[in-house]
């Protein structure tokens with residue numbers, strides 16, 4: 001029979017060990033170098049169900065695959081299962097594009113609109129017509145600021161719950177909110193709407209956050225958000241409700257990040273329901289050099305090395321050195337999850353604006369002809385423009401895909417990652433390199449934690 005090393009492994013060598021980073025299983029382990037070399041030399045002699053427990057473990061976790069396995073075709077299947085699945089009907093709903101904030105880097109136009117009753121009814125009819133094709137309904141409330149109109153969320157949630165009950169299918173919901181209106185009473189209202197996960201942005205200690213994220217009238221927002229979250233943390237005991245605390249890095253917030261990190265560690269991350277998520281702030285343009293420039297500015301703050309990889313590593317060390325052990329695995333998975341195909345690449349994902357327009361991506365709504373892929377009719381019928389839809393929910397050309405087949409990050413990104421960058425606008429080699437560098441540095445940072453990256457022999461002891 002014989003085995004080979006999976007093509008989806010990165011290898012690092014440190015202190016007599018080989019560290020193996022596995023993007024297929026999103027797993028890692030370390031193995032003593034001489035043992036690894038011996039296994040590699042005898043791969044062709046490995047039989048089915050080997051007695052050697054180390055080899056059995058490497059096969060089980062897909063570090064080794066049978067010689068006959070065609071990993072490229074499995075990669076194609078993986079993409080089909082991820083992006084053309086009917087497991088769930090995924091809806092992202094914008095009750096409004098309006099917002100009570102005016103964040104410095106925000107790309108939205110803050111149209112002061114509100115989903116009409118007619119559009120709400122059309123949406124309910126759409127779900128009623130289509131849920132039979134899916135295994136369940138999952139809604140993400142988005143905006144603008146969705147909590148400006150909680151009554152819309154309540155009405156739609158109630159109807160969605162009834163439809164799901166009739167079809168005997170599960171209903172789940174999450175929300176992206178700025179957190180200003182999320183006091184404990186509002187949280188309880190949203191509990192009744194099945195909202196169990198929130199993404200809330202805190203950009204720094206008050207003096208930084210309030211300069212980046214302020215109300216439409218310019219007033220500060222930090223104290224109110226922190227007091228809302230503290231209240232919820234103290235009053236709500238269920239582990240069911242989780243909060244991703246996101247920080248958008250600009251040069252200012254990067255400088256202040258260590259202070260914020262310490263505060264969040266002491267006050268929130270000690271509670272496993274709260275997890276950090278750090279991203280480079282988006283500046284609302286398609287300026288491909290923006291991210292590179294800001295990374296280079298930020299790198300000078302976070303450490304000696306100025307390479308992207310070194311920056312990511314320093315950043316992540318500063319983030320994950322601060323969380324408790326139990327939250328580590330969750331954080332690791334969450335960061336890796338960010339590299340998987342975005343919902344915009346999924347045929348089962350629909351983003352509805354307040355006027356019933358079908359968007360594909362929550363960043364590029366209105367700014368290009370590719371942003372609007374259809375319209376919801378009052379009877380719940382969705383009129384889709386296939387020419388636009390195809391740009392988002394198919395992989396890139398076969399020629400470009402050749403690069404992906406050689407890419408060890410493929411099981412995460414699957415050739416689409418961000419379909420806007422990889423397919424609609426066109427894939428760029430430097431962006432792929434940046435993605436790969438981030439993936440490797442994430443593995444490296446977590447590899448120093450024994451709970452996540454154990455010695456394979458000790459695992460079996």
Ligand code: SF4
Pocket residue numbers: 403404405407408409410413414415416417422427432433435436
């Ligand atoms: S990172 Fe780039 S080359 Fe690698 S799988 Fe994604 S799109 Fe393809």
Ligand code: SF4
Pocket residue numbers: 342343344361362363364417418419420421
């Ligand atoms: S397609 Fe890209 S830009 Fe749009 S939401 Fe997805 S990851 Fe973001």
